[in-house]
Amino acid sequence: MSTDSYINKVLPGAPGGPLLFTFHGTGGDENQFLGLARELLPSATIVSPRGDVSEHGAARFFRRTGEGVYDMADLSRATGKMADFVRAHIAAQKPSAVAGLGYSNGANILASVLFAEPGLFDASVLMHPLIPFEPVRNDLSGRRVLVTAGRRDPMCPPQLTTRLVAGLQDRGADTTLEWHEGGHELRPNEIEATARFLGTLASSAGEAA
Secondary structure (H helix, E strand, C coil), X not given: CCCCCCCEEEECCCCCCCEEEEECCCCCCCCCCHHHHHHHCCCCEEEEECCCXXXXXXXXXXXXXXXXXXXXXXXXXXXXXXXXXXXXXXXXXXXXXXXXXXXXXXXXXXXHHHHHCCCCCCEEEEECCCCCCCXXXXXXXXXXXXXXXXXXXXXXXXXXXXXXXXXXXXXCCEEEEEEEXXXXXXXXXXXXXXXXXXXXXXXXXXXXX
């Protein structure tokens, strides 16, 4: 269990404040969401790992064998490694609350960790996730999840998005779904929904402190 098991960047926040992990999309890196994360949750310590898999030079968090076809053995490896990475940072920071924000491939690894280790994240933002398999059936009661998606996303079919949301709700997660009418791109209403979602987390953490 190491805070350096991935190449990563850390932006310090208020001592004892929230801890926010960001997970980039395919071809992104640890810088992709640092600025946005700081704007969304100014008091948080932000941890941003770089995926350790290269797909033709594009960084990812786990391997795939085709579009939407995952190497499930490597996903299992990556999920365990990421859970250990998150756990190590939580132990080091002792935060008031823990949140994750991931886009595309980053949303997929965040979702996989959430299903496998429900106790790690208090709140998760899954932007354009694709989970084309049946996740493990752990209890997600007390977890808050925001899913954002495009109704015309060619990479993440809407029916799989709604299936994921139903699966989260069925496992007890307090789940919100934010749509836009476009494709795989991020749009302003997603960012606004995320700001509201994480703002509530920050307020709750402040009250608890």
